[in-house]
Amino acid sequence: MSDQKPGFFKRLFGLETPGPQPAPSQMRPINPEPPMPEPVLPTPEAPPPARVPPDLEAVPPPGPPETLPEAPAPANAMVPASADAPRPGWFARLTGGLRRSSDQLTGSIAGVFTKKKLDAAMLDELEDVLIQADLGLDTAMAITEVLRRERFGRDVSGEDVRALLAGEVEKVLAPVARPLVIEAGKKPFVILMIGVNGSGKTTTIGKLSQKFAAEGKSVLLAAGDTFRAAAIEQLQIWGQRTNTPVVSGPPGTDASGLAFDAVTRARAEARDVLIIDTAGRLQNRDELMNELEKIIRVIKKVDPSAPHATLLTLDATTGQNALRQVDIFGARAGVTGLVMTKLDSTARGGILVAIARKSGMPVHFIGVGEGVDDLEPFAAADFAQAIAGAPRA
Numbered sequence: 001m002s003d004q005k006p007g008f009f010k011r012l013f014g015l016e017t018p019g020p021q022p023a024p025s026q027m028r029p030i031n032p033e034p035p036m037p038e039p040v041l042p043t044p045e046a047p048p049p050a051r052v053p054p055d056l057e058a059v060p061p062p063g064p065p066e067t068l069p070e071a072p073a074p075a076n077a078m079v080p081a082s083a084d085a086p087r088p089g090w091f092a093r094l095t096g097g098l099r100r101s102s103d104q105l106t107g108s109i110a111g112v113f114t115k116k117k118l119d120a121a122m123l124d125e126l127e128d129v130l131i132q133a134d135l136g137l138d139t140a141m142a143i144t145e146v147l148r149r150e151r152f153g154r155d156v157s158g159e160d161v162r163a164l165l166a167g168e169v170e171k172v173l174a175p176v177a178r179p180l181v182i183e184a185g186k187k188p189f190v191i192l193m194i195g196v197n198g199s200g201k202t203t204t205i206g207k208l209s210q211k212f213a214a215e216g217k218s219v220l221l222a223a224g225d226t227f228r229a230a231a232i233e234q235l236q237i238w239g240q241r242t243n244t245p246v247v248s249g250p251p252g253t254d255a256s257g258l259a260f261d262a263v264t265r266a267r268a269e270a271r272d273v274l275i276i277d278t279a280g281r282l283q284n285r286d287e288l289m290n291e292l293e294k295i296i297r298v299i300k301k302v303d304p305s306a307p308h309a310t311l312l313t314l315d316a317t318t319g320q321n322a323l324r325q326v327d328i329f330g331a332r333a334g335v336t337g338l339v340m341t342k343l344d345s346t347a348r349g350g351i352l353v354a355i356a357r358k359s360g361m362p363v364h365f366i367g368v369g370e371g372v373d374d375l376e377p378f379a380a381a382d383f384a385q386a387i388a389g390a391p392r393a
């Protein structure tokens with residue numbers, strides 16, 4: 001951000017409270033094969049990745065360094081074991097998952113409201129805090145405007161601001177919080193999972209397959225990330241865990257041919273849902289985007305109405321770069337909805353608000369952990385309250 005005030009980061013990071021680390025029981029590695037790194041081309045706008053985990057291709061965000069969880073397990077922990085402990089309720093999981101984001105926001109807001117009477121300097125500082133929390137300029141300005149209009153020169157507490165923040169965030173999110181509806185008339189209902197490498201496609205497929213199986217749906221998975229043996233194996237492990245068959249071929253198989261076979265088989269077996277995994281695509285790599293378009297064309301040869309949902313997974317830890325991914329994948333692959341992953345690993349959860357306001361794209365689910373149950377249907381009011389650290393209405 002070019003408009004940040006000097007000394008701001010010092011204050012911001014001085015206040016940062018580290019979030020909870022994933023429970024060791026959720027991190028047991030299963031897959032012995034380390035994934036092969038894929039070639040990485042930096043985007044013109046973004047700096048080249050300085051520190052990329054072996055299975056990540058997502059371009060790291062500009063701006064402050066992200067606190068990633070200390071790798072508690074080897075780099076190949078791609079399929080974490082399910083937690084054995086009883087699971088907390090869903091709102092507790094959501095607030096737990098968003099703790100890093102809400103702690104940072106709450107702490108920074110408290111740092112602004114040290115004086116009682118609201119003045120211009122406090123409003124400016126608050127606007128910076130909200131922008132730095134990745135909420136986007138519009139949301140930051142809307143909130144400070146309400147305060148300027150209604151509370152200037154009067155008493156304002158951090159709590160008042162958090163309640164206002166929760167309300168504004170909810171207003172932005174409500175129109176995009178839309179469930180993923182599996183239409184019974186579409187059999188199979190074909191879901192294509194796309195996104196840059198490491199954004200959480202395969203993990204989200206595992207979580208979704210568990211969810212659909214629990215609803216009594218019959219699911220088929222397709223290992224369409226045919227570049228790497230480890231990627232195929234990772235989906236197979238999720239298939240075993242969720243008792244779901246997986247269509248796969250040897251590494252190097254043509255992904256569109258595999259997608260064709262998968263749709264044909266799912267139709268022959270009268271499956272309710274088919275979820276197709278794809279290789280990580282860096283959005284500026286033209287030939288890879290072309291391949292994605294080819295997969296879609298080939299799917300349509302079996303069923304012209306498919307894919308019925310094209311879900312883009314976005315890694316919340318990539319911050320502002322996620323906005324670019326929405327634009328480019330949206331233009332090239334006809335994205336129908338978003339899944340934001342790793343909200344538990346970042347203080348930048350506010351990016352979802354900026355994406356919602358800018359793109360208006362439906363948000364179906366959010367990922368708040370690596371376990372099979374750590375996928376929550378996206379609910380605007382709950383998310384808004386959790387991120388603002390506001391009490392539940």
Ligand SMILES: Nc1nc2c(ncn2[C@@H]2O[C@H](COP(=O)(O)OP(=O)(O)O)[C@@H](O)[C@H]2O)c(=O)[nH]1
Nearest residue numbers: 197198199200201202203341342367368369370
């Ligand atoms: N903490 C956390 N980690 C996640 C989440 N979703 C995925 N991951 C992890 O992110 C890494 C990359 O995920 P993967 O599904 O392989 O990404 P893909 O390359 O897009 O298929 C893996 O280590 C996953 O366990 C999430 O919601 N929270």
Ligand SMILES: [Mg+2]
Nearest residue numbers: 201202225231
């Ligand atoms: Mg994958």
